Amino acid sequence: MLDLLNQDTFLRLAQGLFVTLEISVISIIMTSLGGLVLGILMVLKNPYIYAFCRFGLEFIRVMPLLVWLFIIYFGFSRWLGIDLDSTTSTIIVFSIWGSFEMMDLVRSSLQSIPKHQYESAASLGLNSLQSFIYIIIPQALRRLTPVSMNLLTRMVKSTTFAYLIGSVELVKVGQQIIEFHNKNDFAPFIIYGLIFIIYFIICYPVSLYSRILEKKWS
Numbered sequence: 001m002l003d004l005l006n007q008d009t010f011l012r013l014a015q016g017l018f019v020t021l022e023i024s025v026i027s028i029i030m031t032s033l034g035g036l037v038l039g040i041l042m043v044l045k046n047p048y049i050y051a052f053c054r055f056g057l058e059f060i061r062v063m064p065l066l067v068w069l070f071i072i073y074f075g076f077s078r079w080l081g082i083d084l085d086s087t088t089s090t091i092i093v094f095s096i097w098g099s100f101e102m103m104d105l106v107r108s109s110l111q112s113i114p115k116h117q118y119e120s121a122a123s124l125g126l127n128s129l130q131s132f133i134y135i136i137i138p139q140a141l142r143r144l145t146p147v148s149m150n151l152l153t154r155m156v157k158s159t160t161f162a163y164l165i166g167s168v169e170l171v172k173v174g175q176q177i178i179e180f181h182n183k184n185d186f187a188p189f190i191i192y193g194l195i196f197i198i199y200f201i202i203c204y205p206v207s208l209y210s211r212i213l214e215k216k217w218s
Contacts, residue, residue: 016173030095035102086167149210
């Protein structure tokens with residue numbers, strides 16, 4: 001049993017973790033930027049922009065994430081003649097999915113700001129843009145941060161879908177190690193146990209911090 005816990009196993013798991021973190025970090029950055037822009041556009045009360053954003057959100061939510069991965073990796077890459085590797089395809093899907101989910105969180109945070117905050121800003125002589133930048137957005141970010149952290153941890157955990165299109169991330173590496181040690185009955189328990197611990201170490205502190213912020217800022 002203990003022969004699994006060697007340097008090679010931990011090195012390979014570290015390589016898989018690097019791919020998982022690469023997908024997660026890039027997708028989170030794109031999600032944060034895209035979601036913020038789309039969320040602000042959504043509350044501008046332009047009917048065309050609002051309709052586009054609402055349609056995009058519902059379309060993203062209706063389609064299973066795994067289907068999106070298959071469409072981008074197997075469908076669009078062949079249709080457009082683009083050589084997309086599995087990691088890049090996963091980042092594209094996660095960035096689009098995350099941006100629309102974040103957009104809805106940004107929208108709800110902005111719309112939760114009481115009307116008298118806008119009136120107070122106007123009474124101070126601030127125009128609409130200044131009110132938005134100095135008064136509304138800072139308050140909305142305090143409400144947005146805890147709930148957005150939950151979305152981001154969900155994105156990290158969802159990277160496990162990437163192995164289904166060939167991305168050699170943490171779970172895929174774990175499967176390869178188990179297959180190599182197929183005669184060891186304890187291999188699945190040990191390897192998946194290590195993967196569980198790794199995801200727990202990554203996600204739990206973020207979830208705990210989001211709950212602390214939620215209590216602090218509520």
